[in-house]
Amino acid sequence: MNEKQKTTRATKVKKQKLALREQIWGKVDESRLWDRTKNDGYTTLPRTFPLLAQIMDDLADKGKPVFQTYLTLWCRVFDESFIEIKNPTQLASESGFASQRAITTWNGRMAKLAELGFIGVEAGPLGNYQYVLIYNPYLLIKEFNEKGKVQKGKYLALFARAQEVGAKDLE
Incomplete structure (x- = not known):
């Protein structure tokens, strides 16, 4: 086309x-409606994000979901897939962590996202996660699926929805 x-x-x-x-x-x-062509302060999200979220949280440790932290990062990234984090406390808060252990919890989720390969991280003078690179989540989930680490029904739902919206990443 x-x-x-x-x-x-x-x-x-x-x-x-x-x-x-x-x-x-x-x-x-x-x-009274949100129009991305007229309003500032938006980001582009894959239409499959709800399915990606479920699979990412399944891949994380039980009781330690990572998707809310990933979503917070995604909402700060532009087309270069790179973020410089200058205020980890703010990102911890936006990720839903508000207790005295907010930064510790956020650091743990960041470490897990990096371990799973969804993000690349480099330390800087402002902390261990000052520089973040966001990788294509489709490609990583496809790799996890090939290793048998994704529930078949969830992967099929993701694949079908990706096909429906024209995303070719899983082919």
């Missing part, structure tokens, strides 16, 4: 969605 065909298809789908939305909710005050 060339770019013109993609644009035509996207426009058609958008019109269909808007017609259905209007049928259900009537005229909607557009100023």
